[in-house]
Amino acid sequence: AGITLAVALLPEEFPMALAIFMALGAWRLARSNVLVRRSAVIETLGATTLLCIDKTGTLTENRMRVAVLWTDGALIEPDAWAHSSSANELLRVAALASATRPVDPMDRAIRAAAAQPPRSDDQPLAAFPLRARLLAFTQVWPNADDSMTYASKGAPEAIFELCGLDSMQRAQPEEIVREFARRGMR
Numbered sequence: 001a002g003i004t005l006a007v008a009l010l011p012e013e014f015p016m017a018l019a020i021f022m023a024l025g026a027w028r029l030a031r032s033n034v035l036v037r038r039s040a041v042i043e044t045l046g047a048t049t050l051l052c053i054d055k056t057g058t059l060t061e062n063r064m065r066v067a068v069l070w071t072d073g074a075l076i077e078p079d080a081w082a083h084s085s086s087a088n089e090l091l092r093v094a095a096l097a098s099a100t101r102p103v104d105p106m107d108r109a110i111r112a113a114a115a116q117p118p119r120s121d122d123q124p125l126a127a128f129p130l131r132a133r134l135l136a137f138t139q140v141w142p143n144a145d146d147s148m149t150y151a152s153k154g155a156p157e158a159i160f161e162l163c164g165l166d167s168m169q170r171a172q173p174e175e176i177v178r179e180f181a182r183r184g185m186r
Contacts, residue, residue: 064105066091066113067185070176081113088115096141096151100124106186134158 026036069076071090081087095114098107100123111117124139125148136154143149152162156177160170180186 064109064186066109070173070180073172078113082115091115092117093149093151094153096124096149097137097139097153130154134161136162138162 029036067078069081069087069090071084071086076084076087081091091110091114094110095117098104098110098117100118102108102111118141124141126140128138130137134154136152136158138150138152141149141151152159156174160173165173
């Protein structure tokens, strides 16, 4: 009885009208070079009043790239990386701090920028995940001379803490971090 009542309450034309409105919405989106696979997307886009876009390509292409490095108190642009030993060392250690089989776009970008990233079958001796107390991820890698390299990535304040920087030593790096944030960089 309930199903009969529900069917009787819906006009027969309602599903057809809904399909036509969806088709019109998809057609209008296709004219703007937007392809839609699911009808829920059409409904959502139809109700959208503000659209935020990502100029870096992270959202549109799921890719990032390393745009600039800061090391030894100077900004180094990509065209100068090959001639800078400090840029190459920074990228090498950043690659060591990244996942060995990266899925994160940032890790992929760092490994792509590094001249010689670690091979994906190389494994760190130890890894220390993010914790609420310390927002940094650290991996320990062996060196040829039996020493260890500790490579960390994470929140700038966590990295400053790990490096044991005092407030005077933090001033310049914190300003660079703020400038990068103003420019939309991570």
